[in-house]
Amino acid sequence: DQQVKQNSPSLSVQEGRISILNCDYTNSMFDYFLWYKKYPAEGPTFLISISSIKDKNEDGRFTVFLNKSAKHLSLHIVPSQPGDSAVYFCAASGVNTDKLIFGTGTRLQVFP
């Protein structure tokens, strides 16, 4: 059973608009969440993270929101740029999971 789910395999957004990528999790013991970004032919790179003691973390154009009661987090990219086109992976860890649990990824395409 997947503990971290990214239900949208793909997302297409116009340049300059907001991209919202969603992630749901089932394990209430998760307390740290990360987003990784992956370009073709490259490994995933760390993008942004959030601890469960916060509900929002912002880094430039990227903001991650955490809704613990809904077991849901989202990554907002605004404004979206063509260079943001990549696969985005959500990942989670917690006190009873000593490793990162990844989602299946969402492919974002930002078109001009």
Add this chain to the structure above:
Amino acid sequence: ETGVTQTPRHLVMGMTNKKSLKCEQHLGHNAMYWYKQSAKKPLELMFVYSLEERVENNSVPSRFSPECPNSSHLFLHLHTLQPEDSALYLCASSQEAHLEKLFFGSGTQLSVL
């Protein structure tokens, strides 16, 4: 070079072949990992090494054999693989084992015929 480098980038092998994947990290990290990424599946952790000692093996078949001669190098020896083992194999490192922020290599795209 900087970061995490993996060789080869692509590998095609028959089911009776023996091959090895190589990973080297230039970040001074103490932990290294092998992940498998199959199409439409989450990244799966295969092995974790901390200070050259294996600390986790996620029930990986014995046809995959890891080796960590030092904290900068990690190998994955492959033998008698199956077509379903075709996937992208990613190496990663982190400062300490099980720290969340991983640094990944570009991966080896493996095809087993």
